[in-house]
Amino acid sequence: MAEAPPPCIALVEYVHNMLHTAAAPALPAELTDVEGLGGVHEYLLGLRQVLDNFAKGDLSGDIRLRGVLAGRLKALQANLRPITWQIQELAGGGFTPRVDFMGEFTQAFNNMVKQLDYALTALHQKESELVSITRELQQEVEKRGAALSALKKSEENFRYLAEHDHLTNLLNRRSFLAQAEVELARNTIMDHAT
Numbered sequence: 001m002a003e004a005p006p007p008c009i010a011l012v013e014y015v016h017n018m019l020h021t022a023a024a025p026a027l028p029a030e031l032t033d034v035e036g037l038g039g040v041h042e043y044l045l046g047l048r049q050v051l052d053n054f055a056k057g058d059l060s061g062d063i064r065l066r067g068v069l070a071g072r073l074k075a076l077q078a079n080l081r082p083i084t085w086q087i088q089e090l091a092g093g094g095f096t097p098r099v100d101f102m103g104e105f106t107q108a109f110n111n112m113v114k115q116l117d118y119a120l121t122a123l124h125q126k127e128s129e130l131v132s133i134t135r136e137l138q139q140e141v142e143k144r145g146a147a148l149s150a151l152k153k154s155e156e157n158f159r160y161l162a163e164h165d166h167l168t169n170l171l172n173r174r175s176f177l178a179q180a181e182v183e184l185a186r187n188t189i190m191d192h193a194t
Contacts, residue, residue: 011037018044043067059084083109090116 010030017025018041027041046065050073053061059081063074090113163175171179 018048024048046070047073054080093120 010028011034014025014028014031024045027038031037043065047069050061050063050065050070053059054073054076059077063070063077065073086109163171165172
């Protein structure tokens with residue numbers, strides 16, 4: 001039968017596994033008699049659960065642990081919850097949220113908010129400019145359409161004046177002769193066809 005490692009080596013292996021393996025290890029049987037280790041094991045399992053929740057983005061859990069590490073996790077949770085809310089505000093178009101905690105993160109977050117606000121302001125300004133330009137173009141199109149319509153009407157009027165006598169409103173001599181030539185040509189073609 002293999003000899004069990006001394007308790008201090010088993011304890012180091014247990015702590016190493018608790019810190020470095022994906023699945024939380026069970027408390028080794030040879031360490032169950034170590035006074036207080038069962039409570040430490042439960043505490044470490046609780047810390048792992050809180051960290052797993054944080055890693056999944058779940059900040060809603062109530063941290064019931066006590067101690068320095070649990071206190072740090074509670075402070076982190078307390079800082080991240082308002083940031084989550086402020087990010088939701090940003091997503092909704094509100095660029096007023098600012099944070100004033102968490103050191104470098106604060107500066108980066110606030111700079112991002114300022115840049116988003118600046119970009120949105122610039123975008124609204126460009127949108128306003130585009131709307132104005134679109135209106136001007138529509139007015140220009142309407143003016144040109146009216147000018148084209150007036151030009152066509154004027155052209156029709158000049159054509160009428162060029163083809164008709166201004167006193168009798170009948171075809172003038174040149175238009176009459178041109179019309180007569182067309183009719184003669186048509187009759188000639190019809191005569192040859194029959």
